[in-house]
Amino acid sequence: MKFIHILTISGIAILLCIIAVSGSMVIPLSDTGKEHSQAPEYSPAIDENYNLERIDFIHYAKPTGSPGKPAKSPTCYKLMGVSWKSLPVSYVINTTNGGGLTESFVGTAMTTGAETWDGQTSKELFSNSVAIDNNARYGIQDFKNVIAFGTEDADGNPLPENVIAVTSVWWNPRGRQIVEFDMVFNNKWSWGDAGEEGYVMDVQNIATHEMGHAVGLADIYTTTCSAVTMFGYSEEGEISKRTLEQPDIIGLQQMYGA
Numbered sequence: 735m736k737f738i739h740i741l742t743i744s745g746i747a748i749l750l751c752i753i754a755v756s757g758s759m760v761i762p763l764s765d766t767g768k769e770h771s772q773a774p775e776y777s778p779a780i781d782e783n784y785n786l787e788r789i790d791f792i793h794y795a796k797p798t799g800s801p802g803k804p805a806k807s808p809t810c811y812k813l814m815g816v817s818w819k820s821l822p823v824s825y826v827i828n829t830t831n832g833g834g835l836t837e838s839f840v841g842t843a844m845t846t847g848a849e850t851w852d853g854q855t856s857k858e859l860f861s862n863s864v865a866i867d868n869n870a871r872y873g874i875q876d877f878k879n880v881i882a883f884g885t886e887d888a889d890g891n892p893l894p895e896n897v898i899a900v901t902s903v904w905w906n907p908r909g910r911q912i913v914e915f916d917m918v919f920n921n922k923w924s925w926g927d928a929g930e931e932g933y934v935m936d937v938q939n940i941a942t943h944e945m946g947h948a949v950g951l952a953d954i955y956t957t958t959c960s961a962v963t964m965f966g967y968s969e970e971g972e973i974s975k976r977t978l979e980q981p982d983i984i985g986l987q988q989m990y991g992a
Contacts, residue, residue, distance in 0.1 A: 785906070785907060785908070786875065786904045786905065786906055786913065787904070787905060787907060788875070788902055788903065788904045788905075789814070789902070789903050789905070790900055790901070790902050790903075791900065791901045791902075791903070791944075791947045791952070791953060792897055792900050793897065793898045793899040793900065793901075793940065793943065793944065793953075793966065793967075793968060794896055794897060794898065794966065794967055794968075795895075795896045795897075795898055795967070795968065795969060796967040796968060796969040797896070797967070808954075808956045808958050808959050809981065810954060810956065810958075810959035810962050810979075810981035811951065811954065811962065811964060811981040811982060811984060811985030812951065812952040812953070812954055812964070812985070813950060813951065813952065813985055813988065813989065814903070814905075814947075814950045814951065814952050815910060815950075816903075816905040816910045816911060816912050816950055817910075817911065817912060817949070817950040817989045817990070818859070818911065818912050818949065818950070819909065819911045821857055821858060821859060821990075822858040822859060822860055822861045822862075823859060823860050823861065823879060823948070824860075824861040824863070824864075824865075824879065825848075825860065825861070825864060825865075825879035825880070825881060825915075825948075826864070826865040826866070826867045826870045826878065826879065826880055826881070827840065827841055827844050827864060827865070827866055827867070827870075827880075827881045827882070828866075828867060828868050828869070828870045828871070828872075828880065828881065828882035828883070829841060829866060829868060829883075830868050830882070830883060831883040831919075831921060831925060832883065832921040833921075833924060833925050833926065835925060835926065835937070837866060839927070839937070840937065841864065841866060843927075843937035843938040843941055844864075844881055844937070844938075844941045845860075845864055846938055846941070846942075846976075847938055847940075847941030847942035847943075847944070847945045847976075848860040848941070848945045848948075850942050850945070850976070850977065850978060851942075851945055851946065851949055851978070851986060854978060854982075854983045854986055854987065855986055855987055855990040855991055855992065856990075856991055856992060857990040857991060859949055859990065860945075867880075870882060872884055872902075872916045872917065872918040873887065873902060873916055873918070874916070875904055875914060876914075877913060877914050878914070879914055879915050879916065879948070880916045880917070881916075881917045881919075881941075881944075882916075882917070882918055882919070883918070883919045883920075883921045883925075884918045884919075884920070884921055885920065885921045885922055887900070887918075893918070893920045893922065895922060897920055898919070898920055898923060898935060898940060898968055899917060899918060899919045899920060899940050899943075899944055900917070900918050900920075901915060901916070901917045901944045901947040901948060902915065902916045902917075903915045903947060903948065912948075912949075912950060915947070915948040917944050917948070919937070919940065923935040923970070924970070925937050928970070928971050928972065928973050929973050932971055933970050933971045934970055934971070935968070935970050936971075936972060936973050936976070938973075938976050939968065939972055939973050939974070939975045939976050940968060940975070942963055942975050942976055942977075942978075943963055943964065943968065943975045946963060946964050946982065946986075949986065949989070949990070950989050951964050951982070951985050951986065952964070953965070953966035954966060954981075955967075959981065961974065961979055962979045962981050962982050963975045963977070963978050963979060963982045964981075964982055964985075
């Protein structure tokens with residue numbers, strides 16, 4: 735995997751509200767946000783009358799008891815109804831973290847999560863050339879896909895203790911096309927390689943799940959679907975989300991082909 739260091743790219747912060755009672759929510763981009771965000775020509779997916787909306791997927795720590803809701807005949811995948819129209823998608827990683835994880839480890843775990851989805855469709859979803867930018871920020875709508883660690887949302891509010899990660903997806907209702915995703919991994923958790931270290935939050939495990947949101951899949955909370963990668967809860971020591979289950983693959987291929 736090729737990593738490229740790039741200069742800092744700053745943007746204008748878009749409000750991100752983390753709602754603890756819901757796994758996701760849609761937030762329209764305000765007129766002010768549209769006025770100050772990057773010009774439409776920065777992305778070929780946006781026309782001069784663009785009107786973006788944002789949906790935030792909140793990945794929770796698995797609660798005690800039996801989370802989720804039962805279903806008699808579960809589908810075990812859920813499409814957002816939006817997808818990328820221009821592929822492959824490039825992204826940058828801010829590898830700065832509070833646990834002393836190396837740049838190489840973080841970069842490899844994140845890109846392996848992305849390639850897990852790439853391997854199940856004939857489309858090249860993610861670019862093979864990934865940039866490392868340790869000044870990149872989560873939550874700025876600038877048509878730059880950013881993955882970072884942090885303890886706050888874009889509005890400076892602390893992420894709740896039970897939130898593992900958040901993926902924000904901006905999309906254009908005209909054509910229902912994704913134009914950007916950002917991810918933040920909550921630094922309040924102890925991150926690492928659960929396959930080697932045991933009781934830590936596994937970076938690759940969570941990255942694979944979050945990359946599912948980046949390509950257009952929503953969370954699943956049905957208890958009988960708890961084995962799928964897009965199940966909305968995780969816990970320390972878990973590595974089962976590193977690989978995809980058949981429902982994850984079916985959902986992906988409905989959007990991008992086999």
